Amino acid sequence: MNCPQARPLIALYADGELDAARILELEQHLRDCPTCAAAWNNLRNLKKTVKQDALFFAAPTELRKQLKAELRSQVETGPRGILGIWNWLTTGTTAVAAVCLALLLIVTLNRPAAQEQLAQEVVSSHVRALMANHALDVASSDQHTVKPWFDGKLDFSPPVKDLAAKDFPLIGGRLDYLDGRAVAALVFQHRKHVINLFVWPVAGKDLSPATLMPIQGYNPVHWSEDGMTFWAVSDLNETELLEFAQDFRGN
Amino acid sequence: MDERERLKSFEQTVLPHLDAAYNLARWLAGNDHDARDVAQEASLRAFRFFAGFRGDNARVWLLTIVRNTFYTWLRKNRPPETTIEIGDEALAVEDVSVNADVLNSRLADVRLVRQAIEELPVEFREIVILREMEGFSYKEIAELADVPIGTVMSRLARARKQLQQRLGAELKPGGQP
Numbered sequence: 001m002n003c004p005q006a007r008p009l010i011a012l013y014a015d016g017e018l019d020a021a022r023i024l025e026l027e028q029h030l031r032d033c034p035t036c037a038a039a040w041n042n043l044r045n046l047k048k049t050v051k052q053d054a055l056f057f058a059a060p061t062e063l064r065k066q067l068k069a070e071l072r073s074q075v076e077t078g079p080r081g082i083l084g085i086w087n088w089l090t091t092g093t094t095a096v097a098a099v100c101l102a103l104l105l106i107v108t109l110n111r112p113a114a115q116e117q118l119a120q121e122v123v124s125s126h127v128r129a130l131m132a133n134h135a136l137d138v139a140s141s142d143q144h145t146v147k148p149w150f151d152g153k154l155d156f157s158p159p160v161k162d163l164a165a166k167d168f169p170l171i172g173g174r175l176d177y178l179d180g181r182a183v184a185a186l187v188f189q190h191r192k193h194v195i196n197l198f199v200w201p202v203a204g205k206d207l208s209p210a211t212l213m214p215i216q217g218y219n220p221v222h223w224s225e226d227g228m229t230f231w232a233v234s235d236l237n238e239t240e241l242l243e244f245a246q247d248f249r250g251n
Numbered sequence: 252m253d254e255r256e257r258l259k260s261f262e263q264t265v266l267p268h269l270d271a272a273y274n275l276a277r278w279l280a281g282n283d284h285d286a287r288d289v290a291q292e293a294s295l296r297a298f299r300f301f302a303g304f305r306g307d308n309a310r311v312w313l314l315t316i317v318r319n320t321f322y323t324w325l326r327k328n329r330p331p332e333t334t335i336e337i338g339d340e341a342l343a344v345e346d347v348s349v350n351a352d353v354l355n356s357r358l359a360d361v362r363l364v365r366q367a368i369e370e371l372p373v374e375f376r377e378i379v380i381l382r383e384m385e386g387f388s389y390k391e392i393a394e395l396a397d398v399p400i401g402t403v404m405s406r407l408a409r410a411r412k413q414l415q416q417r418l419g420a421e422l423k424p425g426g427q428p
Contacts, residue, residue, distance in 0.1 A: 011404070052361070063290060067295075214300050215305075
């Protein structure tokens, strides 16, 4: 290993992010090269310094007390009534609150257990597709390719739209399994983020406007119309995902 | 889950990380008053979303909420801090041009070090706190800050270089240890 190879690895080594094989090579180089060894020493000293207790701000005791008191009073008065929603709105961002209001968004803090379970399933499905690198069965930005692909694979025909003009280009689709049935997953992209839109038919009333169901750091957005139910999930922030929902619905 | 049960579980799982939450808020906001507001609001938000928490790392989860709460608060309350556009620069930026003895004596001065960290741009500062004080992995930081791992690495490298330079500022360039 020479210096140009060793240099970028020093930080990885110091941070415990270097793989075993390269650790050995780098350690050998550090024994041989005083310049790189000096860089390593400087970095190690810097790390130790920043980590010292004197630089850590522990939470003030009053903060801890206030917080516990506030949490207790929320639990006792019931945070999920009107007051709870009001608190959520006032503590949420002004921008998000404005968008929420604009979309007449209902945040269902009191969502039924079945919906919560479904939200969980949708998020897991999204994560699984990304982890397994299996986001697409059919890769196409052409809605006239993606829609017919589902024919014969599903007992319904999902609405497919390309939203490239809105900066949410369609990149393809795949089959997925949710809520005990085969469903269509339409895959969109926004910058580097992937959006999965799960669609399947349901009986019952339309659910409009789109509803945000935060779970596990994800913000699935859910709505139903024309006998279909829709779940959009992404690691995008809630504002952008709501915009996506709005664009998809053509509002 | 019953509300009281939920609170009990929250107190056991999440509140032990209140120190970490306040520390991050304090370094981001720069003063105690604002840091308390951010940490408290983030903790209350965390409690509201706690039903959705299924992960195994409550500290990463709480600090993600602290960070989001901070940036929301920042947009409402302050003109934007200078942000820095970061390209895909090479990561080979460890600085060996500072004299180790002088650097070490500066590093021993907590006040100087604190000031040097405070002077980092906020995007650099948060990554230094998360990496060095919390010991989070690159991957955890990338997820928390919603940036690619490469960005975490380049910000960290640049933050460190900047700290070394500030703390060794009076030195002649090229002075080898």
